[in-house]
Amino acid sequence: MQTEIVYSKIFDKHTYIEHPENAERTKVMLEELRRQPFFKKLVFKEPMLLPENILYSVHSDAMIQEVKRLSETGNGWIDADTYVCKDDYITARLAAGGLLQLCRDVLHGDADNGVALIRPPGHHATKYRSMGFCLFNNAAISAHVLMEQGNRVLIFDHDVHHGNGTQDIFYDNDKVLYQSFHLSPHYPGTGSIDEIGLDKGEGYTVNAPLPHGSGENTINRLLEEIFLPIAEEFKPDIVIVSSGFDSHHLDPLGGLKLSANFYGELIKKFQKIQTKIVCTLEGGYNLNWIGKCLASIVGQLCSTPIYIEDTVKEYNHAEDVVNSLNNKMKNYWNI
Numbered sequence: 001m002q003t004e005i006v007y008s009k010i011f012d013k014h015t016y017i018e019h020p021e022n023a024e025r026t027k028v029m030l031e032e033l034r035r036q037p038f039f040k041k042l043v044f045k046e047p048m049l050l051p052e053n054i055l056y057s058v059h060s061d062a063m064i065q066e067v068k069r070l071s072e073t074g075n076g077w078i079d080a081d082t083y084v085c086k087d088d089y090i091t092a093r094l095a096a097g098g099l100l101q102l103c104r105d106v107l108h109g110d111a112d113n114g115v116a117l118i119r120p121p122g123h124h125a126t127k128y129r130s131m132g133f134c135l136f137n138n139a140a141i142s143a144h145v146l147m148e149q150g151n152r153v154l155i156f157d158h159d160v161h162h163g164n165g166t167q168d169i170f171y172d173n174d175k176v177l178y179q180s181f182h183l184s185p186h187y188p189g190t191g192s193i194d195e196i197g198l199d200k201g202e203g204y205t206v207n208a209p210l211p212h213g214s215g216e217n218t219i220n221r222l223l224e225e226i227f228l229p230i231a232e233e234f235k236p237d238i239v240i241v242s243s244g245f246d247s248h249h250l251d252p253l254g255g256l257k258l259s260a261n262f263y264g265e266l267i268k269k270f271q272k273i274q275t276k277i278v279c280t281l282e283g284g285y286n287l288n289w290i291g292k293c294l295a296s297i298v299g300q301l302c303s304t305p306i307y308i309e310d311t312v313k314e315y316n317h318a319e320d321v322v323n324s325l326n327n328k329m330k331n332y333w334n335i
């Protein structure tokens with residue numbers, strides 16, 4: 001198995017130390033990977049710069065111009081949560097280009113799977129708006145390009161926040177399937193069970209809003225009964241995982257109860273549907289744990305699974321969410 005990691009030090013230029021989404025995140029993740037027995041097996045690659053025309057195929061002109069304008073000087077804010085540093089118009093396009101390059105390598109068989117260790121993250125960025133620490137929607141940009149080339153793309157999002165931007169971009173689309181579990185109520189407020197897609201995209205958005213304290217038993221049931229059977233029927237050519245580690249039980253911005261080992265287990269489940277899996281970094285803010293969560297994923301991807309001492313108990317079994325979502329999705333899928 002060849003597992004590719006796309007990373008560049010240039011991503012560190014996008015940082016603001018008082019903000020939870022800062023360059024320390026990838027620093028601790030890389031340190032953790034270096035400590036692992038599988039580190040020597042990994043293939044590191046520098047990202048390519050996303051061509052501007054691809055950016056315009058997903059995002060509006062006004063939104064792109066705003067990022068471009070603020071990145072000329074830096075120290076700008078799109079909204080109260082989302083900062084723009086000098087040269088971010090390049091940095092953010094390297095992030096999006098890095099994921100796209102990884103997807104292409106995996107689809108062409110140049111790598112078996114991989115992780116885009118990229119920043120800034122992407123899943124909150126909509127067609128028209130950068131928001132929630134995200135400038136451009138990395139996962140959506142890759143999915144859009146791959147879809148135009150005739151591929152069916154599954155995006156699985158395990159960040160504690162709903163990926164409202166990704167959902168928005170493919171809401172009326174039946175070639176990209178979006179599946180997310182997330183804490184609810186929580187930022188950004190979207191992702192209810194009733195948000196299932198529109199027109200020919202109806203049934204291709206699958207949202208599991210979970211109450212505070214939900215964890216692995218609930219999510220296992222959700223996957224076995226709903227997400228995985230739907231994924232199997234959809235037959236994706238590639239799986240893009242929006243990897244947010246803020247669903248870990250000790251994350252300061254979270255509230256779900258996932259252990260570090262569970263991230264690798266999630267990958268293992270999706271490998272039964274499609275082995276071409278690429279993960280792209282979204283959230284995750286506990287600097288003591290995000291490296292371990294990532295190592296769990298990478299270990300699984302490169303066939304050297306690891307075990308991390310980390311146990312947690314969920315206290316909310318959210319049976320009603322699983323049952324309601326099951327009833328809703330039965331109308332569209334054989335589950």
Ligand SMILES: [Zn+2]
Nearest residue numbers: 159161246283
């Ligand atoms: Zn998040």
